Amino acid sequence: xxxxxxxxxxxxxxxxxxxxxxxxxxxxxxxxxxxxxxxxxxxxxxxxxxxxxxxxxxxxxxxxxxxxxxxxxxxxxxxxxxxxxxxxxxxxxxxxxxxxxxxxxxxxxxxxxxxxxxxxxxxxxxxxxxxxxxxxxxxxxxxxxxxxxxxxxxxxxxxxxxxxxxxxxxxxxxxxxxxxxxxxxxxxxxxxxxxxxxxxxxxxxxxxxxxxxxxxxxxxxxxxxxxxxxxxxxxxxxxxxxxxxxxxxxxxxxx
Numbered sequence: 533x534x535x536x537x538x539x540x541x542x543x544x545x546x547x548x549x550x551x552x553x554x555x556x557x558x559x560x561x562x563x564x565x566x567x568x569x570x571x572x573x574x575x576x577x578x579x580x581x582x583x584x585x586x587x588x589x590x591x592x593x594x595x596x597x598x599x600x601x602x603x604x605x606x607x608x609x610x611x612x613x614x615x616x617x618x619x620x621x622x623x624x625x626x627x628x629x630x631x632x633x634x635x636x637x638x639x640x641x642x643x644x645x646x647x648x649x650x651x652x653x654x655x656x657x658x659x660x661x662x663x664x665x666x667x668x669x670x671x672x673x674x675x676x677x678x679x680x681x682x683x684x685x686x687x688x689x690x691x692x693x694x695x696x697x698x699x700x701x702x703x704x705x706x707x708x709x710x711x712x713x714x715x716x717x718x719x720x721x722x723x724x725x726x727x728x729x730x731x732x733x734x735x736x737x738x739x740x741x742x743x744x745x746x747x748x749x750x751x752x753x754x755x756x757x758x759x760x761x762x763x764x765x766x767x768x769x770x771x772x773x774x775x776x777x778x779x780x781x782x783x784x785x786x787x
C-alpha cells in the first residue's frame with residue numbers, strides 16, 4: 533500500500549528536533565510520496581535540503597503563499613520565476629488568496645495569484661491553491677484564467693458541495709486532510725457525492741492534525757487517519773483509498 537501526501541511542510545521548524553524520525557515512521561507505514569509546497573524565498577533552501585535527504589520520496593513545488601504577499605511581492609515572484617527556470621518542480625504552489633489574516637492585501641494577492649497561474653501554464657505545471665475565506669475571489673481569478681492548461685489541486689478543501697463542484701469545473705482535484713475527521717468539519721457530510729477519482733490526500737503537516745490528535749503537531753503518519761475516514765465515507769477498504777488517491781496524485785503531478 534502506497535499513500536501519497538500531496539501537501540506537507542516537512543521543512544517547518546516544528547520538525548527540527550525529529551524530522552528524519554517522523555518521516556521514517558510514515559515511510560514504514562506506506563506513506564512514500566511527499567509533495568512539498570513553498571511559502572516564500574526564505575523557505576527555498578530548507579526545501580532543497582529536505583529533498584537532498586529524501587530524494588526518492590520528496591517532490592518540491594515553487595510559489596509564493598498568499599499570506600506572504602507583501603509590499604515586496606514582485607521581488608518574491610521574480611524569485612519564483614527564477615527558481616522555476618533553474619530546475620524541475622512538480623507544481624506552482626501553494627498560491628491563492630487568504631482573507632482570514634489580512635483583507636487589505638486582497639488586490640496584490642489577486643495579482644500574485646494570477647501571475648503565478650500564468651507561470652504554471654508557461655511551465656505546464658499544476659497549481660496548488662490555498663483558499664481561506666476567499667472562495668468567491670479565488671473562483672473569480674480561476675474564471676479569468678480558465679483554459680485547457682489550468683489544472684491542479686484545491687488544497688485543504690473546506691467548502692460546501694456547490695463549491696466543491698465549482699472547484700472541479702476548473703480541472704482541480706480536492707485536497708482532503710484532517711478537517712474531514714473534525715466533528716464540525718462539514719465536508720464529511722457530502723464528500724461521498726464527489727467521485728473518489730477527484731480526491732487526493734494531504735496532511736498540511738505540521739498544521740490541522742486529524743482527530744484524535746487535533747490541536748497537536750500534525751505528523752506525516754497521521755495521514756492514515758484521513759485515509760481511514762475516507763474509507764468509512766466511501767465504504768471502501770483503506771488500501772483502495774490509498775491506491776486511487778495515489779493514482780490521482782500521479783495524474784496531477786506527472787510522477
